[in-house]
Amino acid sequence: MKLYDTGVYLADGTQIIPDDSEAAAKLSAIGKKADRKSASEGTMAYGILKAxxxxxxxxxxxxxxxxxxxxxxxxxxxxxxxxxxxxxxxxIPYVLTNCHNSLCAVGGTINEDDHMFGLSCAKRYGGIYVPPHQAVIHQFAREMLTRTGDMILGSDSHTRYGCLGTMAMGEGGPELVKQLLGKTYDIKMPGVIAIYLKGKPIKGVGPQDIALSIIGKVFKNGYVKNKVMEFVGPGIRNLSVDYRIGVDVMTTETTCLSSIWECDEKTEEFYEIHGRKDAYKPLHPADVAYYDGCVEIDLSEIRPMIAMPFHPSNTYTIAELKENLMDILDETEKRAKVSFGDDVDYHLKDKVHDGKFYVDQGIIAGCAGGGYENICDAADILRGKSIGSDDFTLSVYPASTPIMMQLAKNGCIADLLATGAIVKTCFCGPCFGAGDTPANNGFSIRHSTRNFPNREGSKVQNGQIASVALMDARSIAATAANRGFLTGADEIDVDFSKPKYFFDGDIYKNRVFDSHGIADPDTEIKFGPNIKDWPEMSPLPKNMILKVVSEIHDPVTTTDELIPSGETSSYRSNPMALAEFALSRKDPAYVGRAKEVQKAQKAIEADSCPGDALPEIHDVMKAIHTKFADVNRSNIGVGSTIFAVKPGDGSAREQAASCQKVLGGWANIANEYATKRYRSNLINWGMLPFTIPAGDLPFKNGDYIFIPDVFSDIRNKKTEIEAYVVKDGGLVPFTLNMGELTDDEREIIEDGCLINYYRVHNAK
Known part of the structure; x- marks a missing residue:
C-alpha cells in the first residue's frame, strides 16, 4: 500500500500521475493537459457536491x-x-429505524415508548418508520434509499453508501435538524483523496481485511481526515457490491468526511436485484481528474487482518500477530494501562495455550459484518464442523430480514445452527455495547465497526474489563471452526459456494410504515414518561468564566468515553437523565464538578450573587477586578470546560456535546478535534470549540479561566482570543485559538444553541 506525498492526476481512470515537475509532460504524452483546476472538477465527489x-x-x-x-x-x-x-x-424523506434499542431489555417501557414516539412522528410529519428487527439502519438505506448521484445525511457515524453512488455523511443530530427546517449543511469544499484499487483479493481475504489495512495506514497520520475518499481503479471490478459495501462502511474509522466509488454494471445489478434499477446510472471520474492525495492498494497483497484493542487502527496481519504473539499482547496490555490505569486488571497473555491464542467469543453483525456474502462465506467455512462445547461462542446477526429470509431459504442458517452457532435478528447492539457482552477479561473477535474501550459493554467503573478485536467474518468463522483458537481464513481449505441473492421487498411492504411524504397533522404524538424537552440554555455572555472540570491526556478521546454507549442508550430521550452518565467511564467525578459550577450560572440567571452559590467565585472575581474592574454579574456567565488532547473520535452522537451543555458546559479546549462532526456538535449546542498548541498546558484541572469580551470576539470573527488563568490572586494571560466559523455558526454560539437560534429567527 502506497501513500503519495503529492497530489495526483488520474488519467482514463487507470493511470496515476504524481503532481510533480514531470506531470505536464506525462499527461501531454497521452494527449491530456495538466490543468489542476479543471481536473479537480473531474472527480465524482465534485460533481455530486456541485449538484x-x-x-x-x-x-x-x-x-x-x-x-x-x-x-x-x-x-x-x-x-x-x-x-x-x-x-x-x-x-424530504426521513427514515426512522429501530435497530439500537431493539431488544427493549432495559429501562422498563423507555425503549418501546421511543419507538411509538417515532411511529407517531412518522405519521404526523410524513416520514418512514422501520420497526425493530427489520433492518439495521444502513442496510435499509442500501436496500431502499440510495440512488447514484444522491446525498444522504444520517445521525449515525457509519452513514456510508459511497459504493452505491450515494455520497453519505454521518453527523450529529443538530445537522439533521437544520435539514428538517429547510436549512443547509455548510462546509468548505473538502479535499478529495483517490483510493486506487488494483489486483484481486486472494481467497479467504474479505472486505474487513481491506478496510483494516487502509485504516491502519491512514488514521494516525490524518491522511484522509475530513476529506472525501474516492474509490477508483481497475480493482473495483474484481469486487462484488456486497464486498464493496463491507469496505465502504469502515471508511468512517479513517476520520474521512465521506466516500464515493465508481459505479458499474455490478452496481446496476445490485439495484436491479432490489427492484430499483431506475436508481442506477454509471459513475466514473472524468478522463483527467485531480486528487489531493492517493492511496494505492494492490488487493492481491492484503492478508487476513486483526485490529487489536482498543482502536480499529491498531492493525496487524493475523500471521504477524501469531508470529509475535507475546510481544503484541504485551503491547496491547500496556495500551490498556494508558486508558484504565490501575482501575482494572487487564490481561491477555494467559489466553495463550501451547503457543496458540484462544479467544472467548466471535460475533458477525451489523452494518459491516451482517451482509449476505459475509454470512454465506462463513457458513461455507463452518459447514459440517462444530464450534465446540467450551468457552467459545459464536453469534451471527444478518443485517436485515430480507437477508435473513434468503439465508433461511438457501440453508446457510441451518448450517450455522448445526455448528453450535446462534443466529439472531438484525441488531446493532454488539457494535455499541448492548448485546453479547463477554465475561470479565473476555476477548471477543467481531466483524463490526469499532473496538473502543468498553464498546463491548463492560464497565470499568465496576471493576470489569473485556475487549474486542476486529476481524473479517471469514477469519472469525475459521477461528470458530478451530474451536476458538485464532485462525486466519487463508489458513484453511474451503470452496466458497457464492449462492445468488434474491431480495424479497414484500417483507418491508408488510411491516414498514411509509407515509410517502404525506403528513397528517392530526396525528397525536405519543410521549412516554422518559421523553423530556431540552432544558433552557443561556445565550453567550459578554464575558465568560470557565472552570476546568476534567483533564484528559489520552492521545485520542472517543465519543464513547465522553458519553458511554450501551446501557445509557435508554436515557437518550431524557437530556438530564443521560447527562448523569457524562464521562462516567473516563472521569466519574466530572458530573459532580460540572453541577457545582452550574450553580453559579443559575444564580446569575436568577439575578442572585454567583459567589453565594459557589463561594470560590468571590476570589475569582477579585482576581478579575485587578485588570477588569467593570466585570460584574450583569455581564458575565459562569460555566465549565474540559480539556482533552484530541476529543471526538468515533460516533456522531450529539450527546457527547449536549450532555456537557445541559450540565453547564460552555466550551471544550483541545489540541485538535478528532472529527468535524464532534466540533459541529459542540457548535450546535452553543459550546466554544477552542484549541491550544500541543505542549505544556497553561492551566490544570480545577483552575478558572477568564475570557473577557468573548461575545465581541466571536462576533468580530477573531481567531486568537485573549484569555487568562486565575492564579494566586491574579491573571496569567494565554491565547485560545478559534478555527473558522460560518456566520450561522457564530450566531448559534451567540444565541446559546441551535434551538435558541431558531427561536430567535422565528420570532423575527
Missing part, C-alpha cells in the same frame, strides 16, 4: 441532502429539537 450545493460558490458549500436517516437512540432528540424550533413537516 447539491445551493451557495453558488464551490469553495463555501451549502448542501441540501436528498434523504435523512436516524435510529432509535438519536431520532427522539432530533425531532424534539426540530419541534422546539418550528417543525411542521418533514421536507
Amino acid at each position: 447539491h450545493n445551493t451557495s453558488g460558490n464551490m469553495q463555501d458549500l451549502k448542501i441540501k441532502f436528498d434523504k435523512l436517516t436516524s435510529h432509535d437512540i438519536t431520532y427522539v432528540g432530533i425531532i424534539q429539537t426540530a419541534r422546539a424550533s418550528g417543525l411542521e413537516k418533514f421536507p
Whole structure:
C-alpha cells in the first residue's frame, strides 16, 4: 500500500500521475493537459457536491441532502429539537429505524415508548418508520434509499453508501435538524483523496481485511481526515457490491468526511436485484481528474487482518500477530494501562495455550459484518464442523430480514445452527455495547465497526474489563471452526459456494410504515414518561468564566468515553437523565464538578450573587477586578470546560456535546478535534470549540479561566482570543485559538444553541 506525498492526476481512470515537475509532460504524452483546476472538477465527489450545493460558490458549500436517516437512540432528540424550533413537516424523506434499542431489555417501557414516539412522528410529519428487527439502519438505506448521484445525511457515524453512488455523511443530530427546517449543511469544499484499487483479493481475504489495512495506514497520520475518499481503479471490478459495501462502511474509522466509488454494471445489478434499477446510472471520474492525495492498494497483497484493542487502527496481519504473539499482547496490555490505569486488571497473555491464542467469543453483525456474502462465506467455512462445547461462542446477526429470509431459504442458517452457532435478528447492539457482552477479561473477535474501550459493554467503573478485536467474518468463522483458537481464513481449505441473492421487498411492504411524504397533522404524538424537552440554555455572555472540570491526556478521546454507549442508550430521550452518565467511564467525578459550577450560572440567571452559590467565585472575581474592574454579574456567565488532547473520535452522537451543555458546559479546549462532526456538535449546542498548541498546558484541572469580551470576539470573527488563568490572586494571560466559523455558526454560539437560534429567527 502506497501513500503519495503529492497530489495526483488520474488519467482514463487507470493511470496515476504524481503532481510533480514531470506531470505536464506525462499527461501531454497521452494527449491530456495538466490543468489542476479543471481536473479537480473531474472527480465524482465534485460533481455530486456541485449538484447539491445551493451557495453558488464551490469553495463555501451549502448542501441540501436528498434523504435523512436516524435510529432509535438519536431520532427522539432530533425531532424534539426540530419541534422546539418550528417543525411542521418533514421536507424530504426521513427514515426512522429501530435497530439500537431493539431488544427493549432495559429501562422498563423507555425503549418501546421511543419507538411509538417515532411511529407517531412518522405519521404526523410524513416520514418512514422501520420497526425493530427489520433492518439495521444502513442496510435499509442500501436496500431502499440510495440512488447514484444522491446525498444522504444520517445521525449515525457509519452513514456510508459511497459504493452505491450515494455520497453519505454521518453527523450529529443538530445537522439533521437544520435539514428538517429547510436549512443547509455548510462546509468548505473538502479535499478529495483517490483510493486506487488494483489486483484481486486472494481467497479467504474479505472486505474487513481491506478496510483494516487502509485504516491502519491512514488514521494516525490524518491522511484522509475530513476529506472525501474516492474509490477508483481497475480493482473495483474484481469486487462484488456486497464486498464493496463491507469496505465502504469502515471508511468512517479513517476520520474521512465521506466516500464515493465508481459505479458499474455490478452496481446496476445490485439495484436491479432490489427492484430499483431506475436508481442506477454509471459513475466514473472524468478522463483527467485531480486528487489531493492517493492511496494505492494492490488487493492481491492484503492478508487476513486483526485490529487489536482498543482502536480499529491498531492493525496487524493475523500471521504477524501469531508470529509475535507475546510481544503484541504485551503491547496491547500496556495500551490498556494508558486508558484504565490501575482501575482494572487487564490481561491477555494467559489466553495463550501451547503457543496458540484462544479467544472467548466471535460475533458477525451489523452494518459491516451482517451482509449476505459475509454470512454465506462463513457458513461455507463452518459447514459440517462444530464450534465446540467450551468457552467459545459464536453469534451471527444478518443485517436485515430480507437477508435473513434468503439465508433461511438457501440453508446457510441451518448450517450455522448445526455448528453450535446462534443466529439472531438484525441488531446493532454488539457494535455499541448492548448485546453479547463477554465475561470479565473476555476477548471477543467481531466483524463490526469499532473496538473502543468498553464498546463491548463492560464497565470499568465496576471493576470489569473485556475487549474486542476486529476481524473479517471469514477469519472469525475459521477461528470458530478451530474451536476458538485464532485462525486466519487463508489458513484453511474451503470452496466458497457464492449462492445468488434474491431480495424479497414484500417483507418491508408488510411491516414498514411509509407515509410517502404525506403528513397528517392530526396525528397525536405519543410521549412516554422518559421523553423530556431540552432544558433552557443561556445565550453567550459578554464575558465568560470557565472552570476546568476534567483533564484528559489520552492521545485520542472517543465519543464513547465522553458519553458511554450501551446501557445509557435508554436515557437518550431524557437530556438530564443521560447527562448523569457524562464521562462516567473516563472521569466519574466530572458530573459532580460540572453541577457545582452550574450553580453559579443559575444564580446569575436568577439575578442572585454567583459567589453565594459557589463561594470560590468571590476570589475569582477579585482576581478579575485587578485588570477588569467593570466585570460584574450583569455581564458575565459562569460555566465549565474540559480539556482533552484530541476529543471526538468515533460516533456522531450529539450527546457527547449536549450532555456537557445541559450540565453547564460552555466550551471544550483541545489540541485538535478528532472529527468535524464532534466540533459541529459542540457548535450546535452553543459550546466554544477552542484549541491550544500541543505542549505544556497553561492551566490544570480545577483552575478558572477568564475570557473577557468573548461575545465581541466571536462576533468580530477573531481567531486568537485573549484569555487568562486565575492564579494566586491574579491573571496569567494565554491565547485560545478559534478555527473558522460560518456566520450561522457564530450566531448559534451567540444565541446559546441551535434551538435558541431558531427561536430567535422565528420570532423575527
